[in-house]
Amino acid sequence: MVRLGRYDPSARQSITDWLVKVQSVCWLRGINDVTTVIALWHTAGAFAVCMQLTTEDQKDNVKVKKALTAAFLVDSFSAYEQFVSRKLRADQPPDMFLAKLRRLAAFFSGVPERTMACRFVARLLGNVRQFLRAGSRTEELSLSQIITCCCDS
Known part of the structure; x- marks a missing residue:
């Protein structure tokens, strides 16, 4: 619904x-x-x-x-501002957060996948970010693997 x-x-x-x-x-x-x-x-x-x-x-x-x-309609400047300031909310699933970041990035011609992964991890809630960094070698994970780890935590 x-x-x-x-x-x-x-x-x-x-x-x-x-x-x-x-x-x-x-x-x-x-x-x-x-x-x-x-x-x-x-x-x-x-x-x-x-x-x-x-x-x-x-x-x-x-x-x-x-x-x-x-x-x-969001222009590229306000989209970028939202992109760099947006954080994952406690009630928001990580994949929805990533979808929003991708939608915002599209307004300013997108960003490389690795940049998106770094941005995503940097704006996670503290406990999720710590779990990710402690439990795995985040540097070696793809963005889809990072999402899977976040959803499993």
């Missing part, structure tokens, strides 16, 4: 990911008018963007998505 929360640009939530979730929820529920769902589930910043559209455009799914994406 897809859980749809409110879109909050101040939480650095991806507008693209949120719109995909909206689309999925609508499809699962058999809702054809996606714009009515979008209108119910955004916060002040996104609401202000939608209110700048004409009444006719507010009813057009493509125009609403285009306006929201243009207003809140």
